Amino acid sequence: MYQVFIASDNIVSPLGRTTAENFMQLRKGHSAVDIYPENHLSDRPFAAALFPPEERTDDAGTSFFERLLIQSISGALTESGLDPRSGKILLVLSTTKGNIGLLDSGSYVPERLALTASAEVVRRHFSFMHTPWIVSNACISGLVGMIAGLRLIRAGEYDHVIVAGADTVSKFILSGFQSFGAVSETLCRPFDAARNGINLGEGAGTVILSSDKKFSGGIQLRSGFVSNDANHISAPSRTGEELAGIIRRSIASAGLTPGEIDFISAHGTATVYNDEMEAKAIARSGLSQTPVNSLKGYYGHTLGAAGLIESIIAAESLREQWIVPTPGFENTGVSEPINVCSEWISRPVRHALKTASGFGGCNAAIVLSE
C-alpha cells in the first residue's frame, strides 16, 4: 500500500496568500474576524472573516469563489513543481455552496450556480486532464476530499490528488445561520462558557497529496474516516460516540495509540451543541489530556474550506513544532474536562488529529504525522 505525503499546500485567506504567510499572521496573534454593522450581507450586525470589498467581486468568466480556488491551487502547484496536465493527477474540489453568492445580486446566469460549472472553470484554467471530483458534504467537505484522495492514491488510481476547498460568505449563507440563532455578533469563543455562536469566514485551502517518494520528507496523511450520527439533521449526537468511533479508528489505523497524539485540531465552531459533543467525543477517545485547539477565532468557519485550511495549519504546526492556541477561549464551558490550548506551546510534536462535524450528522477525522 502506498504511503501518502503532502507534497505542498496553500491557504488563501484574508490573513495571507501562502501557508507560511498565514502561519506568521497566527504567530503574531492576528485574526481575520472583524465586527461588521448591518450591511448588504446582513440586516443586523455580525462578526465574520471577510476579504476586503474590492476583492469580493465576480468577473464575467470567473467568480470570486472560483478565483479563490484558482489562486490557492496555483500556489500549491507552483510549490510542488507538478505539471497539472499530467494524467496521473486528479483534482478534488470541496465546497458547500460554490457560487451561491451570485444569487445575492439578483442577476445571474442560472447555469453558473452549478458546482460542475465552477469545476469546469477551474479545470480549464489549469488544463487538468481528468474531470474533477466534487465533494459537497457540509462542513466536513474538506476532510472528505482529503480522505477520498488518500484512498485513491493508496489504491493506485492516481499518483497525485490535489484537494482544494473554498467557500465565500453570502447573504444566503449568513441569513441561514442567523435563522438558527447560530451567528455571534462578536469574536466567537470555542469551548468557552460564554460561547454564543459561529463567525462565518471565507477562503480557500489546497493540499496536494502524493505517493511520490520525493515528498517523503514532508507531512504524511496516515488515515481518515467518516461517520454519521443517524440522530438529527441539524443537531449533533448527544453522546459524541459516532465522532469518537472514527477518532479511535483513525488513530489505530495510523498504528498509533491515543497517548501518541500530540495535539487535536478540533472543529470548535463555538456553538453550544457542537463544542459539547466534540468534548464528549475527545474524552471518550482517551484524549482528555491532549492539547485541543480551534482556529475559528482566526478564520471564522470557512465551511467547505475549513477542513483543508485547518489541516494545513496542523501540518505547519508539525513542521514548525508549535501548537496553535484557541482565540476566544478563557473559561471552559463543556461538561467533559478537555485540555483546550489557550497559549502557544513550543514542544516536539509528531502526530496531529484533525476532526470536523457538520449538518446531516456527519463527522470526519484524519491523522497527520511528521
Next chain:
Amino acid sequence: MTHQCITSSSRIHRGVVWKNGDRVFTGSCSDAPSFLRSAYEHFNFGYARWYKMDSLCKLGWLAAELLLTGNETIRAAAPESTGIILANSNSSLDTDLKYAASMKEMSSPALFVYTLPNIVIGEIGIRHQIKGESAFFVAADWDSEQMEKYISGLFRSEVLTACICGWVDWLNDEYSALLFLVEKCATGSHLPFNAAVMDGLFKQSPNDASK
C-alpha cells in the same frame, strides 16, 4: 468465496417506481411533487417526518425505503459497518432557489438545513440507523466506473461490509433516483457489483415493458 454484489436496487424516474428491475408503481399525477407523494402513500410507509423534508430528501428517502424493505441483514449489521455514498448533478439547488426566494420574507431554519445535498444521507441514516462511511459527490453525470472503484476500495480495506450507493437528483420538475444495495455475498447468488450492471439498470426507461 464472497464478493460484492448488488442485493437490491430501486429506481424512481419519470413517474415510475421500480424495485429490483420490476415496475412496482406507475403514477398518474402530472407534476413531480404530486407523483412523489402518491408513490409514498401507495406504499404506506407511515413516516410522518417525510412530509417535512425537501424534494431531494423525499426522493432519496423513498428510494432507500424501497431498497431496504425486506432486507434483514442491514438491520442486524453493526450501524458503523454500513455506508451511504451518493451523487447527483444539481446538489441542493432546487431547495437553494426556494430558500433564496423565502429570504425576502423570513429566513427559515427548517428550509435552510436542506440547502446541503448530504442531508439526504442524514435522513436515510436516521431512518435506518446507518452510521458508517458516507460521502456526497456532485458530477455532471453518473459515473459507474468511478463509483465501482471507490466503493470496492471501501470493502477491500474493510471500512464497510455493506453500502447504499447511487444517484439522487432533483431540480424543478426533473428528478431521478437509482439506488443500489451492495453487500458481500456468495459468488453467483446475486448480480455482481460492477459498472456494467449499474449502467444496465440506469438505462431502464419508463417505456420498457412492465415485467
